[in-house]
Amino acid sequence: MKSENVIVEKNQGQALVTEHKEGNKKKLYIESYGCQMNLNDSEIVASILAEQGFNTTTKIENADLVLVNTCSIRDKAEQTVRKRLQKYNAVKRINPTMKVGVLGCMAERLKEKFLEEEKIVDLVVGPDAYRDLPNLLKEIDAGRDAVNVILSKDETYGDVSPVRLNSNGVSAFVSITRGCDNMCTFCVVPFTRGRERSRDPQSIIKEIQELADKNFKEITLLGQNVDSFLWYGGGLKKDFKKASDIAKATAIDFAQLLDMCANQFPKMRFRFSTSNPQDMSLDVIHVMAKHKNICKYIHLPVQSGSTKVLKNMNRQHTREEYMQLIDNILEIIPECAFSQDMITGFCGETEEDHQDTLSLMEYVKYDYGFMFAYSERPGTPAAKKMPDDIPEEIKKRRLAEIIQLQRSHSLYRTQAFIGKTMEVLIEGESKKSNLHWKGRNTQNTMVIFPKEHYKIGDFVNVKVDDCTSATLLGNAVGYSDNN
Incomplete structure (x- = not known):
């Protein structure tokens, strides 16, 4: 069974390494925490800074600039980053010219704290402001703190070719959407990454072509919510209804994008993540069934098996709708595998709700999952309006039961492959x-x-x-x- 560390990828907190660029004299040390989107963003940052004379280093003591790309999803991730910042500042005492910056989701959430109260960083940059890094570095050089956490309506970094960090040279992630409109009550993403917007399909195809030319064999199309990909010439997804008739008629959705990718690169294997049940159209499933080079696997977060809890989470589906979606997918792709995200101990969750989660898991028998006890995130609707009222020991017990059940399902699924x-x-x-x-x-x-x-x-x-x-x-x- 894949445990919780898989969601945050094996590269958690590793110093990221890129190819050495001749003539670059400055050294950049960059670490990433959190989701795969963050790792992908670090690749974009490395690309922007390579143009500014920086090569990456794995030795923090040698760095001119130290950046940590942060995650706000769970409290644990924030605590880890705080510890890292203390470590950077210890190194800074030895190397006083070194500059320290915080990127990503925590930057947006804790900008004042980092810069003014704790004075532990020189630079704070939100997920949509990486292009501004060259200007922000000039601000620091002039002795000023530098901050840009403005969220954008149209930034997708579509024209920045990410520098592949710690790459195995075989599989790569290509970002296709940024932000999220779903407003789940437990989640900080819409506040830290902004509203949903999609990237120009041509820039996606171009990036995949560059990877194909370098002999990459597998691409994962990446977004907070890939299924709601919608390109109509640029702009926020929520503004689509205001678009012109011609823009609407020529818009490209996720099923069409996936079909385009699979057709254009028949030797490339494709995956995608993350899907959202309410946005998962059967058009996408039919495209998956049609192409051998689209992997028969869907990460389909459910978060809870209880309709009542799903409603409190503002998930736009019921337990029954989710089960129906699973049935519909298996009818079209019988060999499809599923993984889940599950949050246990959400506000107001009863023992009956917990049993609903276990019975949903029995129904689907996921191949593996990412399972967490709920931790309240400041600034989310749940933190503002719902008491975090499930005692820690009950959360722990329920989580242990979910993990135990998932283990048995994971084994059931792997055993089915024996002899094949x-x-x-x-x-x-x-x-x-x-x-x-x-x-x-x-x-x-x-x-x-x-x-x-x-x-x-x-x-x-x-x-x-x-x-x-x-x-x-x-x-x-x-x-x-x-x-």
């Missing part, structure tokens, strides 16, 4: 053995098998002989026809 042969894209060496490769099948399950003569980036057919609850074990039986 499946296509796997080799991503790298197995963590536990340098004699084995690891890669994922179309359902996003990790597969481990002996290296033999195969190499990273190959598509290989692997026959599965054994499994754990998180991993399939097998042997390659030859190349797949996708090479």
